[in-house]
Amino acid sequence: MLNALENFSDTLAETALKLPSSSFQAHVFKCIDALCEDFRSRLLQNFNFATNIGNSFVPDKKYFLQSMLFGEDPSDKTITQYISLLKSYKSIEKVHELQVDGYKQYDIHNFDLNIFDLSNNCPDIPMLISFSLQIFEFWDFQSSLALDYTRMRNFTKIIFKGYKDPPYHNAYHAADVLQSVHILLLSPAKSPKYLLYDTEDKFALLLSAMIHDFKHPGLNNDYLNKTSHKLALRYNNISVLENYHVSQAFKIMQNSENNIFHSLVNVNRIRKSIVEIVLATDMAFHNKHVEDVQEVVAKPSAFNMPNMLGILMHAGDISNVCRKFHISKEWGKRISAEFGIINALENPDSPSNGLPQEESQKRFCKFVMPFYKNLSCLYKTVVNWSNTLEENLSMWEGHTKMTQ
Structure with missing residues (x-):
């Protein structure tokens, strides 16, 4: 009977995610919720969602690099170099001097969604705020956790306004990863035990996704450690940026007006979970994540929910390589630009900006392939992600051959 129920719920979930209408999808997920206790949160049929965000929340894109680099003295040589290099990068993002037009529903369940396409006729940051709040609205934490929605909205606005403007690690990346994690939470699993998230787990994971690169400067831990940056000294060279992101959030x-923990019961548990999840985004733990997933695949009794939350966060964090090629390619362009800046800072006399995008993306796809292959043995949605990753690798290999 349990197997029949599991198969039935999986079929419903897979079908729901293919529906073109978010409202139809919500109806189907409510049916699943009634059949399976694992789907505990009530899924909203109508997003009674409106927000009044105006031009005051359009980001200032004058590149105050001293704040981007953790408030360092703007006369610092590194900052001067960074300003020059960042200005040479032609950003694709544009600031639109427009008001947010009431409320808009976004296709938050669709992994083929291109986050860069959503800013048409809407300022970038207000659009990302609206998009992200819709995901939190979907899970109805107001009912299940007594979450104060006003404080949540205040917090979300400040988070997205606080993201800096490096080519890759910006507010678009935060919203993109948030949506990926949201889709993973909706994924059918190969076993019911892999879906035993409680409401606090879901909230912690989604919030972690939103804040996981907060105030990212576009540099990496290796560079900060090598240059003995003050943050590297503060965090003893251990997951420097990850500690910084969660601390700043x-x-x-x-501020009481932004304290989203205000009305929550198990604050210590949620806070601890968020710290662990954000720290799990450090790429230094990638191989451990691969090994942990392999262990669960081989021995299901090894499954550990707190650990799996970090693994799912990591899966969402690097998931742009699993999106359709034209989307993945754009993210590849951006990360290559960011790495090029770091390479230029480390090797100012070198004429090269590092590996070509085609080669770096090909290597990264190969590097993460085992992780997604193994995770697809646990979560059915990842099967599609893994297949698309293989297709993207083939595309990058084709690009590499053409340039040789």
């Missing part, structure tokens, strides 16, 4: 909550 928690500081926002010190």
Whole structure:
């Protein structure tokens, strides 16, 4: 009977995600919720979602690099170099001097969604705020956790306004990863035990996705450690940026108006979970994530939910390589630009900006392939991600041959 129910719910979920209408999808997921206790949150049929975000939230794109680099003295040589290099990068993002037009529903369940296409006729940051709040609205944490929605909206606005403007690690990346994690939480699993998230787990994972690169400067841990940056000294060269991101996000909550933990019951548990999840995004833990997933595949009794939350976060964080090629290619262009800036800072006399995009993306696809292959043995949605990753690898290999 349990197997029949599981198969039935999986079929419903897979069908729902293919429906063109978000409202139809919500109806189907409510049916699943009634059949399976694992789907505990009530899924909204109508997003009664409106927000009044105006031009005041359009980001200032004058590149105050001293704040981008953690408030360093703007006369610092590194910052001067960074300003020059960043200005040479032609950003695709545009700031539109327009008001947000009431409320808009986004196709938040669709992994083929291109986050860069959503800003038409809407300022970038307000659009990303609206998009992200719709995901949190979907899970109805107001009912299940007594989440104060006003505080949540305040917090979300500050988070997205606080993301800096490096080519890759910006507010678009945060929203993109949030949606990926949201889709993973909706994924059918090969076993019901892999879906035993409680409401606090879901909230912690989604919030972690939103804040996981908060105030990212466009540099990496290796560079900060090599240059003995003050943050590397503060965090003893251990997951430097990840510690910084979560710490800065928690500081926002010190203001009562932004304290989303205000009405929650198990604050310590949620806070601890968020710290662990964000720290799990450090690429230094990638091989451990691969090994942990392999262990669960071989021995299901090894499944551990707190650990799996970090693994799912990592899967969402690097998931742009699993999106359709034209989307993945854009992200590849951006990360290559960011790596090029770092390479130029490390090797100012070198004429090269590092590996060509085609080669770096091909290597990265090969590097993460085992991770997604193994994770697809646990979560059915990842099967499609893994297949698309293989297709993208083939495309990059074709590009490499053409340039040789």
